[in-house]
Amino acid sequence: MVRASSRLALFYIFCAFAGQPAHADGSVSALHMGYGAPNRAVFEQFLAVIRQYNASGERFRIDGHCQSACTMFLSIRNVCIAPGATLLFHAGGSMQKGIINPSTTQEMLSKYNAALRQYVTDNHYMDTFTFHPISGRDIVKRFGYPACR
Numbered sequence: 530m531v532r533a534s535s536r537l538a539l540f541y542i543f544c545a546f547a548g549q550p551a552h553a554d555g556s557v558s559a560l561h562m563g564y565g566a567p568n569r570a571v572f573e574q575f576l577a578v579i580r581q582y583n584a585s586g587e588r589f590r591i592d593g594h595c596q597s598a599c600t601m602f603l604s605i606r607n608v609c610i611a612p613g614a615t616l617l618f619h620a621g622g623s624m625q626k627g628i629i630n631p632s633t634t635q636e637m638l639s640k641y642n643a644a645l646r647q648y649v650t651d652n653h654y655m656d657t658f659t660f661h662p663i664s665g666r667d668i669v670k671r672f673g674y675p676a677c678r
Contacts (some may be wrong), residue, residue: 531635531674541595541619542576554582554587554588554589554590555578555582555587555588555589555590556589556590556591556592557590557591557592557593557594557595557602557614558590558592558593560578562574562575562578562599562602563593563594563595563596563599564594564596564597564599565596565597565599566596566597566598567624567625571598572598572605574583574634575598575599575601575602576594576601578602579601579602579604579605579640582605582606582607582608583604583605583606586599586606587607588607588608588609589602589605589607589608589609590608590609590610590611590667590677591603591608591609591610591611591614591616591665592611592613592665592677593611593613593614593615594613594614594617595615595617596614596616596617596619597617597619597621598621598637599616600616600617600618600637600640600641600671601636601640602672603616603640603641603642603645603668604639604641607676608675609674609675609676609677609678610665610668610669610674610676610677611665611676611677612664612665612669612676612677613664613666614664614665614667614668615646615662615663615664615665616662616664616665616668617660617661617662617663618649618654618655618660618661618662618663619654619655619657619658619659619660619661620634620655620656620657620658621633621634621635621636621637621655622634622658624658627658629656629657629658634655637653637655638650642672642673642674643671644671644672645668645672648671648672649661
């Protein structure tokens with residue numbers, strides 16, 4: 530009788546989970562958006578992803594390589610950072626034309642928390658197009674972003 534009850538309980542638990550919709554995390558790697566925005570139209574796509582995930586509350590993973598506009602994903606309210614990720618920071622603008630755009634740079638900076646914003650500003654990461662890497666591990670440890678589990 531105990532075995533039958535246990536099996537029945539397991540069956541009900543299985544059925545409860547089977548009826549739930551699958552929920553997959555969004556991620557930089559799944560969206561193939563780790564290499565930044567070569568123009569304003571693509572930059573707007575990054576902002577659209579941020580709006581989408583902030584509206585839905587779904588988790589978003591920054592994993593792997595994340596440069597340039599990709600770093601704005603740090604502003605997603607349910608973001609997590611994979612310790613093995615690498616985020617690369619630089620000024621906003623047109624790399625192809627060699628023109629730094631202060632308003633794009635400021636828009637990127639506004640997406641970071643205060644500690645990270647201060648760090649990249651103090652260290653002049655956002656003054657040139659030179660890439661400045663920060664590991665996912667450091668983004669979590671030094672700047673207080675949540676680690677992916």
